[in-house]
Amino acid sequence: MNDFHSLTPSDLTPAQWHPFLVGAVAPRPVAFASTIDAEGRVNLSPFSFFNAFSSNPPILVFSPANRVRDNTQKHTLENVREVPEVVINICDYALVEQMSLASTEYGKGVNEFAKAGLTELASELVRPPRVAEAPAAFECVVEQIIELGQNNGAGNLIICRVVRAHFRQDILLPDATGIDPFKLDAVARLGGDWYCRASGASLFEVPKPNRHIGIGIDQLPEHLRNSEVLTGNELGRLANIERDALPTPAQVEDFKAEPMVAYLLNKYRDDTPELKQQLLQLGRQFLAEGRLVEAWKAFLCD
Numbered sequence: 001m002n003d004f005h006s007l008t009p010s011d012l013t014p015a016q017w018h019p020f021l022v023g024a025v026a027p028r029p030v031a032f033a034s035t036i037d038a039e040g041r042v043n044l045s046p047f048s049f050f051n052a053f054s055s056n057p058p059i060l061v062f063s064p065a066n067r068v069r070d071n072t073q074k075h076t077l078e079n080v081r082e083v084p085e086v087v088i089n090i091c092d093y094a095l096v097e098q099m100s101l102a103s104t105e106y107g108k109g110v111n112e113f114a115k116a117g118l119t120e121l122a123s124e125l126v127r128p129p130r131v132a133e134a135p136a137a138f139e140c141v142v143e144q145i146i147e148l149g150q151n152n153g154a155g156n157l158i159i160c161r162v163v164r165a166h167f168r169q170d171i172l173l174p175d176a177t178g179i180d181p182f183k184l185d186a187v188a189r190l191g192g193d194w195y196c197r198a199s200g201a202s203l204f205e206v207p208k209p210n211r212h213i214g215i216g217i218d219q220l221p222e223h224l225r226n227s228e229v230l231t232g233n234e235l236g237r238l239a240n241i242e243r244d245a246l247p248t249p250a251q252v253e254d255f256k257a258e259p260m261v262a263y264l265l266n267k268y269r270d271d272t273p274e275l276k277q278q279l280l281q282l283g284r285q286f287l288a289e290g291r292l293v294e295a296w297k298a299f300l301c302d
């Protein structure tokens with residue numbers, strides 16, 4: 001078993017606790033929030049305590065915290081109290097340094113669009129402008145502000161309802177039914193100064209289990225469930241098969257007749273550890289290629 005470093009947040013100062021919280025709850029997407037104050041002065045700041053929480057109604061939530069330094073409140077929070085509207089812009093890799101620059105603690109009334117060299121684009125339904133360079137932007141009305149505490153570091157949930165959204169044409173799927181993750185090139189924040197980029201080889205698919213009922217790891221044959229070779233990911237993928245989709249004994253027999261498999265069965269003969277090893281490797285190869293039923297056939301061969 002692994003060893004753990006266990007903490008009770010109330011035993012630590014906010015500054016001691018924060019790195020564990022944001023280091024482990026990671027990566028977090030970034031709300032690049034544009035607001036205005038009662039005088040119409042524009043503000044733009046990033047917040048990684050952010051996510052989407054409802055599709056219908058369409059709700060985004062982000063949280064400016066009371067400053068740890070002096071327990072004052074951020075301009076973004078002051079602004080949405082004065083004008084309860086915000087545009088949440090999405091940050092891609094091309095924007096990350098300018099987004100970070102916009103997090104500088106400039107004085108009240110300083111427009112971070114100018115400081116960060118970004119272009120204001122008029123919104124359609126709300127007063128704050130959006131970031132022209134952002135690949136996606138959500139025009140929102142602020143429905144509710146929930147103060148989570150009064151002390152330094154306390155979050156303030158800004159609950160936003162999306163009233164209009166804009167997605168750059170070049171990030172859309174070919175049929176315009178959604179967003180192409182490879183084209184979005186999203187960035188997200190981890191602990192410290194670390195970010196990650198969701199692109200290229202770092203993207204992978206996990207087939208959704210909600211369309212069908214997989215058999216579950218507890219129903220795997222014992223030799224697979226207790227395998228010292230198969231990883232948790234491999235077991236999870238194997239167990240995400242519906243009972244009806246499991247290969248029948250006849251299908252396994254047909255599989256044994258396929259040239260590569262017949263060669264292995266002939267070369268290593270019945271029930272030897274080498275044969276088991278070869279079939280295990282073959283099954284893992286199929287799993288890695290996303291060929292779940294073929295993987296099952298290999299695992300059921302011996």
Ligand SMILES: Cc1cc2nc3c(=O)[nH]c(=O)nc-3n(C[C@H](O)[C@H](O)[C@H](O)COP(=O)(O)O)c2cc1C
Nearest residue numbers: 045046047048049063064065074075076103104105
């Ligand atoms: C990527 C990133 C994420 C951030 N996330 C948060 C956050 O979730 N909550 C927060 O209070 N500050 C966060 N900050 C710091 C604020 O952006 C910073 O305090 C900013 O100056 C606030 O601006 P304002 O006072 O104009 O609202 C983040 C900074 C960066 C660079």
